[in-house]
Amino acid sequence: MALPVQINPKHNKSTLERVCFYYEENFIRGLLRGCIGGASLNCINLVVPMNPCPCGYYPDAERCSCTEPRVRRYMGKVSGPILDRIDLCVELESVDYESLRNRTKGESSGEIRRRVEQARQIQEARFEGSAYRFNGDIEVSAMERYCRLGEEQQRCMEQLYASLQLSARAYHRILRVARTIADLEGAEEIGVPHLMEASFYRPSTEYWGH
Ligand SMILES: [Zn+2]
Structure with missing residues (x-):
């Protein structure tokens, strides 16, 4: 809904x-x-x-x-x-006539639906027997268990934390979103590209500069 x-x-x-x-x-x-x-x-x-x-x-x-x-x-x-x-802050730009005409066909709704359903199944299996249903439910205390990061990923998050001046709440939100992006790809581990992509969904510094 x-x-x-x-x-x-x-x-x-x-x-x-x-x-x-x-x-x-x-x-x-x-x-x-x-x-x-x-x-x-x-x-x-x-x-x-x-x-x-x-x-x-x-x-x-x-x-x-x-x-x-x-x-x-x-x-x-x-x-x-x-x-x-x-969770996801997305800035929309107006579309000019040229790009409106030359729009290339992206992934269809049906294809996206299949990926989303797969990601839901992954989450069902992940949270079986727990109080959670979705990645968005993961509490801070369970972050280490469900959103474990490798060394390179930890360094990436350290840099993002400093450069984007993240709050603790925003930091954990990026981890949950990255977990979902990884699930949509069927990836078991959260990778640096997943963290980077998740960080793009934070509010634009152009509008909410520090
Ligand atoms: Zn105006």
Whole structure:
């Protein structure tokens, strides 16, 4: 089930943080369970789209009418603690006409579905007999067991931790996402490319610079 929630930085910052807190505390899960008459929900995909500035066109200098400080203020309302709780942050760019016409055909939905189903099966086997169902459930105390890193991978994470100025929460989130990327490839060990790819899903430093 995908639950779309619009993050609107025009809202008060503390309101956004309360939404975030409730989300983590399974408030939304409880709310939905109430709405659908007690049926159990296996998982929720929370999708939170937002604009990059009040007018919506930043960084297109020709169309965006916002000043730089206004853009910073707008983005700054979505704080680090909120961003830390989002698994995958993806920036979308507008598509120009030429690339729209020349779009090469990528992997089909059916092919992706097969890979996702395989990754789900891997997780079922991994967590058999445990309290977890998905990589996203792995608690910090179980990280060493389920997301064990080799020496090279540890060095990579050390560098990412310093260069991206990660919080502990974001660091563990990268490990869980990397575990899933490895599962999608059918790889037993988390490799450096999986960690690097997972780190790309952290918020853009262009918008949330340190
Ligand atoms: Zn703008």
